[in-house]
Amino acid sequence: METHEARIKRMRMRSWRRGTKEMDLILGPYADAYIAGKNDDALKLYDMLLEENDQDLLAMILGQQEIPPQFAKLLAEIEKFARGRLAKG
Numbered sequence: 001m002e003t004h005e006a007r008i009k010r011m012r013m014r015s016w017r018r019g020t021k022e023m024d025l026i027l028g029p030y031a032d033a034y035i036a037g038k039n040d041d042a043l044k045l046y047d048m049l050l051e052e053n054d055q056d057l058l059a060m061i062l063g064q065q066e067i068p069p070q071f072a073k074l075l076a077e078i079e080k081f082a083r084g085r086l087a088k089g
Contacts, residue, residue, distance in 0.1 A: 008036050011047060020054040026061065026082045033081065045074055 002010070015031035018024050027050075035046060049057070049071055059065035061079050 007043065011035055011043070011050065014050050018054050020058070022058055023054045026058075026078065029085060030078050030081050034077075042074075045070065049074060 012028075012031045012035065015035075016024055016028035018027060031046075035043065038046065052071075056065060057075075060067045060071070060075055061082070067075055
């Protein structure tokens with residue numbers, strides 16, 4: 001069974017090593033900032049999100065593809081975080 005610490009480490013690594021640089025730069029900083037503080041249900045959802053294809057995730061974030069209902073709130077949170085980082089420069 002995976003420990004909580006190992007799970008967080010794995011999810012952070014998967015967030016930074018997506019396969020496309022765009023998603024690395026969106027999910028990596030978000031994971032570093034937030035996933036350690038998430039509860040088990042939120043971590044399960046984020047883990048499910050990590051299973052999604054990068055091209056689909058980017059299209060969802062850019063509003064080019066419909067967001068599955070289970071990911072709507074999480075992707076809105078990730079998008080807000082990413083836009084805030086961009087605004088800071």
